[in-house]
Amino acid sequence: MSQNAPLALELRHVTKVFGNIVANDDVEMDLRRGEVLAILGENGSGKTTLMNMISGIYHPDSGEIFIGGEHVTIASPKDAFHHGIGMVHQHFKLVDLFTATENIVLGIKKEKFNIKKSAEKVAAIAERYGFVLDPNKKIYEMSVSEKQTVEIIKVLYRGADILILDEPTAVLTPQETEKLFNVIRRMRDDGKSIMIITHKLHEVMAISDRVAVLRKGKHIATVETASTTVNELTEMMVGQRVSLNIKREKLENTEDRLTVSNLNLVSYEGVKILDDVSFTAKSGEILGIAGVAGSGQRELLEIIAGLQSPTDGEIRYLDPQTRQNVDLRSKTPMQIRDLGVRLSFVPEDRLGMGLVGNMDIIDNMMLRSYRKGKTVFVDRQPPKALADKIIDSLQVVTPSAKTAVRKLSGGNVQKVLVGREIAAAPTVLMAAYPVRGLDINSSYMIYNLLNEQKENGVAVIFVGEDLDVLLELCDRILVVCAGRVTGILDGRTAKKEEVGLLMTKAKGGDDHGE
């Protein structure tokens, strides 16, 4: 790759602010013609925001974008297309019932409508770059990889020279990934510029010519892939450790509460979501789970809670009251909950799991207790008392307990969710992303709650996003990457880089050099 290749795209001082969060801070970046540039960063480092600005979904608050040396304003995805920029999103936008060709030509107004001719053109593009695709196959008959192919050809069909691929390998099997990389190389050799967002380091090393590293919205550096190492990239990606002063009590009287062994989950498409996961959660301890989003954390928790069934594996639970060792896989979700295994999952949209947005706080409390009633009528008194208690003790900001949950702010919704699960005096508390989107104070309140539970002898499983928090809050940290456990570290001694490296280590320790 020539150092002096002409620039396809330049970003100058690009800044984007959402509310009081700076998603991109004065980012400087350039993309050469005929190169593959990897954009590397943790969750929330601003990769996707940056790409959305290039593809016209967001508009930068300040800064300039140049394409082929010319200053441009990209106000909409249409503008981006006009400038030859095409983005392939993680979530495909395809009509299931249409053929590949019909999807590809959808919305194009310039050319004459002739599906047969278009199909020939699609086949020619596929041929040229080495895609395998039947232009007349319906989307619903396709594998994920084929759907992705349709999305990429859709962009090429419209004449894009700059392709942005948002985590294209997240949904692919290793073989499919290899095929995709071959296609990417051929597109590069054809003079296209490709930006690929990823957090898998070995893929960065395998496919990219240069790597741009983002951290907390800032552009850290852009380096030649050939002259860097995995360790160097990891350091740039996770940065220095920041002290947060979260309290962490000593462990007392711990015993193995939940033992997960050799858990496997294979998705409908044949992708391994969980790969031989084994670990133990102890009472009176906070076990952190670190990993980039979508590494199987959600599925793992759902399997423990009985909401999904694994392909195979074992989950055993030691009941502290009866001292019996119970097989959780044979239990229904309700039985598991009654044993004291509680899940509070905060999904991206917060109201997706666990709370009903249109119901008030009391009714949401009742979702967990209505079965206790003895008559056909519900008794609203105990849940009302509980709701009042949670509002009071967790300082939930709400006009009253009778306010619909969807009207509360995100942090307060999370407090209600976590508070309800804690109120049931659980023995295992699984909290996934409980501080997602919360301000500092609310976050600390949640940390304190989890610590309190730990002191009460609860086995707490905490799925977190921020490595600094995980390192300060958790006694042990389980690191997952692409469904595999890549390490279990002591939270008191673990180094941030160590966790970062394990998070991005996809297969074994040996296939991406030392």
Added chain:
Amino acid sequence: MGQILNFLIRAVLQGTPLLYGATGEIITEKAGNLNLGIPGIMYVGAISGVMGGFFYNEAVKESVLSFSPVLALLIPFLSCLAGSLLASLIYSFLTITLRANQNVTGLALTTFGVGFGNFFGGSLIKLTGSATPYLSLAKISKVYQSFLPFGSKNGFMVYLAVILAVVAAYMIRRTRLGLQLRAVGESPATADAAGINVTRYKYAATCIGGMIAGLGGLYFIMDYSNGIWQDGGFGDRGWLAIAIVIFAIWRPELAIPGSYLFGGLYILYNRLNVSMQYQPLFQLLPYAVTILVLIIVSVRKKRENQPPASLGLSYFREDR
């Protein structure tokens, strides 16, 4: 033999209003709008046509206008289109712009449409001072029935229904417009991302579909009933039209045989000389056939035979 042929012709004539309704509803549903207001819109279309015809008649009587076949044809026809368009706009505005629940809106519109028809029908009958509970527009009806130089028994609207269904089928299957319409009904978010104006397509499909359905009401009065309006005379034919949409698995070309079949089943009891008490049993035959088709389609599990994926759902653009 002659009897069978005669029955088949009756079935076609009986099926024609259903075909208008079904074609209109298919176009509407292809854009993802489940318009259960179609039975009401057909009523509105019918009474609007009748009102147009009635006032034209009055004008002729008072010698303001002279009787011309062209006007006798056009005035009810255009009034019918205007009436159905207004009714469809009510539905469109509520469900597309305000994103109200489609089922509730549709059912309300049907109740409204039937009441609207009977109210103004009753008023017109009052205006004539007639003692009988119906209104006759025989002169205009004659124009409708004998507009074509051939086929003295079948008016032009019988053929128009088939032409509209065939054109709709071609448009949906073979044109860019059809592809984009189907995309809106299948996945509005995808269509939106592809630069298709989802709102405009939904409005256009609902209004055009409603106007076609309204013509079914007009045909029923002007041609099938020889120009006689009777309160509630149109009956439950609108619901049959919606059943045909399912029967035809959302394809206008299949709605043609479907409508004639349903038309035949609807009047079967007449041919078989069934005694009064069993008539309702025969009248539910079309619905039984619809359920049968639903079962067959579900068992076959073919994606192409399913309703449009976003049918009945309001489209909210994702927040950016």
